[in-house]
Amino acid sequence: MIMGKERHVVALSGGKDSAALAVYLKHKHPDLDVEYVFTDTGCELPETYEYLDRxxxxxNxxxxxxxxEKGWDDYWTLVKVKETPYGIFPYLPSPQQRWCTEVLKLQPYEQWVAKTFTDCIVHSYVGIRADEAADRKGMVTRNPLLETRFPFIEDGxxxxxxxRLLTDSGLGLPSYxxxxxxxxxxxxxYQSKREWLxxxxxxxxxxxxxxxxETYLPxxxxxxxxxxxISLGELLEKRDDFAILPEEGKNNTEYTVSPDNKLIKTLSHINQGGGGSNSVSVSITTRSDGRKTAEAP
Known part of the structure; x- marks a missing residue:
């Protein structure tokens, strides 16, 4: 082990917080050599891949x-509850039994870190905000060479x-x-019934x-x-009981990227308003596989 060597990793989720963290580190620490990674469960939304392209x-x-190594369906066939008079049934993950997060997200990431960085300390940056529940910070790695950092909590x-970071950088929010x-x-x-609909x-x-x-044999x-x-089938039958959120369906295909001086001003005065209005367009193109990609000039 060569002690003293350090590497820096940001695990992107395809959501706003980890994307904002990438923006924050890139502009606050431009000289930091950061490795950006995404653990693909194979069960992501199409919009997630579009946002990663963006x-x-x-x-840049x-x-x-x-x-x-194994996907959702592989684990699904292995996870069972004890046998009942009617057969053996696999059980779904839940907030109390997050086995999917463990085997599809955490373990692959830690295995990748262990194989990729064998001779150094790895600083893993996590986008948990200062205003989020304190218990989320408790999700730390079991790898002693993986040091978890929380820049948003550290900087408030x-x-x-x-x-504001996402707006000023031009990234915006994921369309989902x-x-x-x-x-x-x-x-x-964790989806609500409205989100399922x-x-x-x-x-x-x-x-x-x-x-x-689902297994629904009440x-x-x-x-x-x-x-x-409630089963998803029943939820569909009762869908008229749930109002559509007013912002649903808004999905702009043109975004703006603000110059770096505006973003730097935001980082310097994070609790103040943004700067100028100059911007450049980002074009969205559709690939042959149906996925959309973003390109900045």
Whole structure:
């Protein structure tokens, strides 16, 4: 082990906080050699991949994509509850049983770090904000050579600061924020009923795929559903009871990138207003596979 050598890593989630962290580090510490990575569970929203392309273009960075050796369906066939008179049923992950996060996100990332950086201390930067729950900071790695850093907490940045960073850099928010509050897999169990219905409206194929994983046999006492107390099939039947969020459907395809002097001013006076209005366009193109990419001139 060659002690004293250090590396710096930002794990991107495809959401606003980790994207803002990439902006923050790039402009506050321009000389820092940062490795940007994304752990692809294989169950991401199409908008997540579009946003990652946009991050690459606007920030002019490379993003290493990590993929778990086994995917969701592989683990799904292995995770079982004990046998019942009606058979053996796999159980869905939940806020109390986040096994999907463990095997599809955390383990692949830590394995990648262990294989990639064998002779140095790795500083892993996490985009948890100063105004978020304190217990989120407790999610630390088990690797003794992986030191977790929380720049937003250290510097006191809250939600409004993160939003300003994304606006001033030209990144903006991921388009799925018009109908969903957080990044994550399409079947994320943290989704509200309205967000599930947003998935149905925007990606019906993914909604119906999520339905296939549910086991809903209430008459036999066997219920494994994504939403507590209701199956996705029932939710569809009752969809008129849930109003569409007013911002849903707003999805601009043209963005603006502010000059660096405006972003630097924002970083220097993070709690004050932004600067000038000069901007350049970012073009959005559709690839042959249907995914959209962003290109900055």
């Amino acid at each position: 991050i690459r273009a606007v920030l 960075i490379d993003i290493t994509v990590i993929k778990p 940045l809250a939600l409004k600061d993160i939003e 924020y018009s109908w969903r509050k957080r990044s994550g897999c399409y079947f994320c169990f 947003g998935l149905w409206r925007h990606h019906p194929d993914l909604y119906y795929r999520a339905m296939e994983y 008459e036999k006492g066997i219920v494994f559903t994504w939403c507590q107390g």
